[in-house]
Amino acid sequence: MDTSLNTIKQLLKREIGLDATTVGEATIKKILDQRMRACKLHNLDDYSKLLITDKSELTALLETAVIPETWFFRDIRPFSIILDCIRNNQAKYAINPCNILSLPCSTGEEPYSIAMYLLQESIPANHFRIKAIDISRQSLDIAEQGYYGNNSFRGLTAPNYIDRFFTHQNGQYVVNNNVRQCITFERVNVLDASSLPYTNYFDFILCRNLLIYFDISTKMVAFNNLHNILKDDGVLFIGHSEFGAVPRDLFSNTGSDKAFGLIKFTPAPDKVTTPPFIPSPIRSSPTPSKKSPKKKTPPAVDTPVSPEISPPAGNTQDQPECVQDYLHRAQQLADEGKMHDAEEYCLRHIEKNGGQCESFFLMALINESAGKYKMAEDFYRKAIYLNPKHYHSLIHLALLLENMGDKKSAILLKQRAERALNN
Numbered sequence: 548m549d550t551s552l553n554t555i556k557q558l559l560k561r562e563i564g565l566d567a568t569t570v571g572e573a574t575i576k577k578i579l580d581q582r583m584r585a586c587k588l589h590n591l592d593d594y595s596k597l598l599i600t601d602k603s604e605l606t607a608l609l610e611t612a613v614i615p616e617t618w619f620f621r622d623i624r625p626f627s628i629i630l631d632c633i634r635n636n637q638a639k640y641a642i643n644p645c646n647i648l649s650l651p652c653s654t655g656e657e658p659y660s661i662a663m664y665l666l667q668e669s670i671p672a673n674h675f676r677i678k679a680i681d682i683s684r685q686s687l688d689i690a691e692q693g694y695y696g697n698n699s700f701r702g703l704t705a706p707n708y709i710d711r712f713f714t715h716q717n718g719q720y721v722v723n724n725n726v727r728q729c730i731t732f733e734r735v736n737v738l739d740a741s742s743l744p745y746t747n748y749f750d751f752i753l754c755r756n757l758l759i760y761f762d763i764s765t766k767m768v769a770f771n772n773l774h775n776i777l778k779d780d781g782v783l784f785i786g787h788s789e790f791g792a793v794p795r796d797l798f799s800n801t802g803s804d805k806a807f808g809l810i811k812f813t814p815a816p817d818k819v820t821t822p823p824f825i826p827s828p829i830r831s832s833p834t835p836s837k838k839s840p841k842k843k844t845p846p847a848v849d850t851p852v853s854p855e856i857s858p859p860a861g862n863t864q865d866q867p868e869c870v871q872d873y874l875h876r877a878q879q880l881a882d883e884g885k886m887h888d889a890e891e892y893c894l895r896h897i898e899k900n901g902g903q904c905e906s907f908f909l910m911a912l913i914n915e916s917a918g919k920y921k922m923a924e925d926f927y928r929k930a931i932y933l934n935p936k937h938y939h940s941l942i943h944l945a946l947l948l949e950n951m952g953d954k955k956s957a958i959l960l961k962q963r964a965e966r967a968l969n970n
Contacts, residue, residue: 551595555579558598558605563682564738564769565612566762573965578612610685617653618698619660619705622755625784626664628808629751633670640674648745648752648776650737652679655690655730656699657753659722662729663712672729678749680735687732693722738768745776752777756786766792774798774811783809873899874906886913904934911940915947923947936967 556575559565567575579591586604588594598605633645649658658679665675681687696719700706713720735742737757752773758766774797777783782801785793798809873896880889890913897906911926927944930937945960 551592552579554595555591555598555608559609559612560762560765562605562609563612563736564761564765566760566765573962578608582608582611606684610683617656618701619656619695619708620664620702621657621660623660623664623704625751625753625808626661628782629661629675630665630668630670632750633665633674637674641671644673645675645751646749646778647675647677648749648754649677649679650735650752650754651681651683651757652686652690652732653681653683654686654699655679655693655722655732656695658690658730658732659693659712659726660705661753662726663708666726666729667708667711672725675729677730678745679730679732680737681732682734682736684734687734691732693727694719695722696720737772738765740772740775743772743776747778748776750778750781752781752783754783754785758792759786763792767794770794770797777811779811781811785809874903874909877906877909881909881913886916889913904930904937904940907933908937908940908943911943915943920947920951924951935963938964938967941967 552575556567559567559575579594582604583589583591583594585607586594586597588597598608629645629647633640636645647661649661652658658677661677662675666672679690681690694716695713700709700720709720712723712726714723715721737743737754754769754773758769761769770793773783783798793809795812797812799812801808801810873892877889877892877896880886880892890910893906893909893913897903897910900906907926907930911923911930914920914926915923924944924947927940927947930940931944934940941960941964945957945964948954948960949957
């Protein structure tokens, strides 16, 4: 049975890049249990043999493994950046439309959301083109049909678009034709460069929460392919958990209010060093870099509290009105890439309020972005001590330890994170 399970794990990785050590063995077994029940099989060895002889069952397994959770307007922050770019270059895009890629598009909520957002803001439909791609034929069929139930509108923003862009039919909401016409759907595997004939083509790519399912080598394949199809001045948006895996010789952070986006990295002729990469924490929090941390570590710190620390000088309008606002302001500054100021506000919050899970988590992210991996580890552990089920601290610490070579501890932490997410 173990041999059959390992064979299926390798198959999933080869076909769709799904890494069992990343998603957790419990997730793999849940997928297999679902398909084995559908095939009325009770033995994993028998099911493994079926996958070899029945291509339709292999397809069904892959479909079951790749369908993610999604809904309309799940995260609109990248949309506002796309909107500003089109508005600032209307003459350009009136002639050559802005090319936008949604990958993976799943059942279509994201690409439809982008189109509705831009149309709502009075951007002419001929000023942009959206290509939506996914490896799942089943998901693409749902997207192309454009029929959605209430579950796809669970966010706060989505209901504001229903009356203008949907028609209510038989208890479902159908996407109107003016939105459909902005999008083309296509089955593509991002790991297969031959299926991506779009060299230097896209102005914007939204590829969020896909790379977390890949191991390091598979991530590199994906990043190289994404780099190839992104325009030299384009922007790639990835998930908040994926920043630590970004290859610094391919991409650099956009910084400022675009801290969750990446641009192509082109080194200056007189420089050979890689520019610093500043991830965005909390709402756009990073994962550890694929590169191993330096062996040299800063001195250990028993407590982050410093009585001499005060809020950064500057415009008094930026100063928090009360102690409780310090952490919120720290998060804002971190999102803007102002890590030094963010750290000072965070420490001020800890000084006045004592240690809290979120403040320690933010301190861990700030230290990790600065390459202070030992200090980051300490802060993650403090956060987990205060909240043993804090998913983000668990998963970030797991990835940090994995990159530091402690794979056994990383696996245990990932299992804890999975349990915390499911409970």
